[in-house]
Amino acid sequence: MFRLTTLAALLLASTAATADQFSIKASATVASAADTLVLLVSPEQLNANPQLEAISKQENFKAAHGATLTWLAPSSPYSQYQRVVLLGTGDTVKLTPYQASLLGATAARTLKGSAASSIQLDASLISAPFSQSELLAQLSHGVDLASYTFTRYHSDKKPEAVRQLHLLSNEQSAAEQRLAQLAALSEGVKLARDLTNEPANGIYPETFAKQALELRKLGAKVTVMDEKALEKAGLGAIIAVGRGSARPPRMVIVQWEGSKQQPLAIVGKGVTFDTGGYNLKTQADSILRMTSDMAGAAAVLGTMHTLAKQKAPVNVVALIPLAENMISDRAYLPGDVVTAGNGKTIEIINTDAEGRMLLADALWYAEQNFKPRAIVDIATLTGAKVGAVGSYYAGLFSKDDALVAQLNKAGDTVNEKVWRLPLSDEMLPELKSRIADLRNTGSSTGASTAALFLQQFVENTPFAHLDIAGNALSNSNRGLHTEGGTGYGVRLLTEWVLTAE
16 A cells, blocks of 8 residues: 655646646627726728727738737727737638637737736627637637646745636627536646646546546546555456556546437546556666556546536446556566457567557456446557657548548647548558567657557457557647646537537
8 A cells, every 4th residue: 555645645636737728708798897998809800990000010920820919008999908909810711719719828928928907898899600619619729728738836826816808798608518528628628737747747547537436426436446456357468567666556437428329538648657567668768758658548537527517418438558668677578478358368569569469458447347338548659650640630540431430520620630640451461479478669660560469459349549659748838738748638528528429
């Protein structure tokens, strides 16, 4: 039995990182106490308003998408405000919900550091190709995500005042409903970011599992399998990876039964720290990033938080295998033969190919015990994927064209795009072992053979593997992302679950 560290206890006490926070409300009337106006304008509207056109020409502001112009001490009819921020939408005919969320992110970053405390956001001049309630909700979603920071371990942090953001809406009921849905999504993304940003002495299998138990408060069913339960279930691949650590492995199962339909299953790789094992990672910058090797698990937990908070009318089961890949006298070794849950034996060619071992058992367990109509796993799995498509896309591997189409559509909608990469049985000889059923690595096509290895643990269910290596961390504040953990996959998986046929 291990006691929680002080850092871990602090995490469990508060999942929300300190941020430049906004309290967001929709209203049919202008907030009389607002000191700042954020006014969305298109190029056409600039030309139609002589006053705005004149000040815009002075500053060469053309209302391109995401362009801003701050007007201090504005004249009538805006003289009641201390500042007016003109926020360009570009061509509104081409505006998408995702682009609207980017405008919200721009607004948040523009106001950061300003004295604005009560902000009126006015999008009434904009005629978007979707509803005003969707426009306002996406704007608030962008504000929420772009204002996230992770300062939990800063000793000199100061509490930041909460800014009031008032959304002018003539569809107040619909706006409030959509705001609540996207606020739940923002919470899920920020939970995933928090978990990904945590150091290894804050998040390890036991503390991640305790964090997952918090979803019971939202009505989700949460089960935690400890090492004894894993042994009883015969999940030898998970046990092997976690055997070298003083912090034993776990598997978390989260169920949200918002409908009686056959469930969907999502599986997230949860290596809470990856030394590489005896195939030790030797590059300092590489091993430092391994606190984020559980980003797939974080994305899955964030997705389940979102669905439970939304009370979504879907049936989903999430499986999150958790382990630390460490070096010790108990650790698994190159050359070992491990028996997975489905009875297949695996020769360990490389102890640093550990994530697929966790996923193999979890995928098999999901199919056998929950009979899902489709399974999608998400994992920071291979450097080869980064070499193929960088951080521009997640790598998508599947033999099921319908599932690929669903994930492509979901990814395009939320701009967490996927790119289909080869998954072919022609590569199976690379996984052939002389002494066991399988090797745990191939010899050439790293990302594809990793996906093909996983495919061996799913029998008859439509299956897709998402490799998010390179997507889990951002080195700067851009788009909806902030520096550090991105929460990548929460928005993609949530959209897929809510729209899957």
